[in-house]
Amino acid sequence: xxxxxxxxxxxxxxxxxxxxxxxxxxxxxxxxxxxxxxxxxxxxxxxxxxxxxxxxxxxxxxxxxxxxxxxxxxxxxxxxxxxxxxxxxxxxxxxxxxxxxxxxxxxxxxxxxxxxxxxxxxxxxxxxxxxxxxxxxxxxxx
Ligand code: DAT
Ligand code: MG
Numbered sequence: 187x188x189x190x191x192x193x194x195x196x197x198x199x200x201x202x203x204x205x206x207x208x209x210x211x212x213x214x215x216x217x218x219x220x221x222x223x224x225x226x227x228x229x230x231x232x233x234x235x236x237x238x239x240x241x242x243x244x245x246x247x248x249x250x251x252x253x254x255x256x257x258x259x260x261x262x263x264x265x266x267x268x269x270x271x272x273x274x275x276x277x278x279x280x281x282x283x284x285x286x287x288x289x290x291x292x293x294x295x296x297x298x299x300x301x302x303x304x305x306x307x308x309x310x311x312x313x314x315x316x317x318x319x320x321x322x323x324x325x326x327x328x
Contacts, residue, residue: 227256
């Protein structure tokens, strides 16, 4: 059984720039399935739980400011090895060095005043995927 679920979030820059459809298009073109989706405003409390390993980093306040700067589109995406596969489709964290062909490489802009704005979040391992889906979609797992 290699079918997995991952949490994908189109971040405020991606939503504001009208790239939600482009992100979903790339997900679906790969053969993955969007099984839950909502437009929402992320709270500081949610982001603190979500980015639990980054809370102590000096740039954490910048992440919260960025991620609460506008609506986001949260999705649960299903597919064969989708956690790893979405990380490949997204590309690495910094859009400047993300390869062409990836979401971050093709669509992400340069660092914005020291802040990384990189269009999209995707869970990085099965444990975090399950944890993050529970945080962002409590109504699905309750
Ligand atoms: P990823 O989103 O590729 O999984 P991550 O989990 O290490 O990367 O970091 C989460 C987010 O935090 C990332 O998308 C952007 C921001 N971030 C990471 N490192 C940063 C840094 N050095 N300066 C500013 N923002 C950073
Ligand atoms: Mg991460």
